[in-house]
Amino acid sequence: MNNIFVYCEFEDGQVADVSLELLTKARSLADQLSCKVEAVVLGSGLNGIDKLLFPYGVDVIHLGDDKRLSPYLTLPHSTLLKQVLEQEKPQIALFGATSVGRDLAPRIASALKVGLTADCTSLEIGGHSDKKANIEYENLLYQIRPAFGGNIVATIINPETRPQLATVREGVMKKEILREGYKGVVKKIDTDKFLSDADFVVKIIERHMENKKVNIKNAGIIVAGGYGVGSKANFKLLFDLADVLGAEVGGSRAAVDAGFVEHERQIGQTGVTVRPKLYIAVGISGQIQHRAGMADSAMVISINNDRQAPINQIADYVIVGDAAEVLPKLIKYYKKNSK
């Protein structure tokens, strides 16, 4: 049927945000290509998943509900997914660029001998003319991703192989319900038929997962600090301002590497992509990798000693000064004027 497939991650009764973002994107690509959206969900305790997924415009759910499929293991998931993809022959299959998706997708690409592009930040449909071979391709998936440490953006295509595989970063695409009441069909996967003991040679002995404590991805206002903040102690000023403004605190990679702030708050190409209505960058020079993760913010205020810092080029306001001096003043005058 040559539809678009999305491998949906499911754990602890929840579908991963990135999977819902991909379903949303798949729906709009499918409308362009006049095809259907199909989801593959492998896990256990999947009752009710159909009600959760159909509203995103899902036409078919391939459901593998089996105790042995949760938590995620590479081999049983790849065995089943390969089976489904070989049988259904989709034109596109999408995965989240998560620790699961980036483990599974390459295994699948190798088994099917097809192309895979990692960490896409944008997907589009378009044509391509191979002038040497004199072939015109229509309706290819443009897999757009940063490359070379974020210094360039590459558009990758797989002209010949199907499905076209891509992993997509969390948070770069919108998650949007198409219509409550949208209905599709559920197809059950006969897991016993395809799984064998060989798929379970890796055994999980222990597992400690934490729910995300911070949610910078959906924050309306972000106060982010860089290496220029100077110390973990100075970062407290950012938390103070964030408290007052109802904002979340983020950090650049340099600040995270220096131990000023936790890893889960990292913004940029290797962290989270954000697009708040206000981004306050404190002591952030604005390497290209950082700007890639926040350039879509509606308004940017940069607080920096260095008038020439690259981040200032994309800032609406630049306050030239020290964080230690400026942040308390922002708090003071916000309080004064908000009454």
Add this chain to the structure above:
Amino acid sequence: MKGLRIIVLAKQVPDTRNVGKDAMKADGTVNRAALEAIFNPEDLNALEQALRVKDKVDGSTITILTMGPGRAAEVIREGLYRGADNGFLLTDRKFAGSDTLATSYALSQAIRKIKDFDVIFAGRQAIDGDTAQVGPQVAEKLGIPQITYAEEVLDIKGKEIIVKRRLERGVEVVSVTTPVLITVHSSAADCRPRNAKLLMKYKHARTITERQDATEDYLNLYQTRPYLNIDEWSTADIVVEDEALGLSGSPTKVKKIENVVFKAKESKVLSPSDVEIDELMKELIENHTIG
């Protein structure tokens, strides 16, 4: 306990972390000459895990396998200086333009030629592509399980290996029986420095190509010290279908490369004076950006 036969997959990469102004050419392509060639950082983490296994299990050996141009032999020498036993450089023009699928095919065929192994270690990803695909694809082609995002090998009991994995939201401890491919995460221990004795021993190690311009003195030295040979393999030395290599074996094609350009805004520059910050706050509250 019998020693483990370990292969470490390593790659020489341009140091994209320290990109200077001249790293990009005017036409938007990468100026590789301006970037230092280094041992891919996470491959060093992988080498350290291999060395720890070798320290722990007597009789273990470490073989470095790298694919690249002739100068990538440097990666093998760096491995020897730190405790690897030997290495293979896979080099051939036919590999040029390989994507991860073609690369993993070539590597897996080289591994089949090496034949006997228990564990393959590789870095999670290389910094020039950040795809994290070659490790899992090599594992698939060899038909062995993979353990990605490894942070530490916790224990080895005969054929069983216990590994701690570092995931986005936590940690997982898994057990597996060999053979297995393990990709190592940057949160794993840093690689030990070069060992002075090994540096002395291997600093003259050369591939056959590198020996071409060697002096007579060197060739005499080489005659008496066979360990100075770094094996170099071309496509003629491994069983491969040419169609599956290089550009023809790579389903992904680069359609377009663009420089990253951010739309510059006209910024308003403020001083940190009380008056200007007071004004700014009033403005932001009035236009409902905050408050």
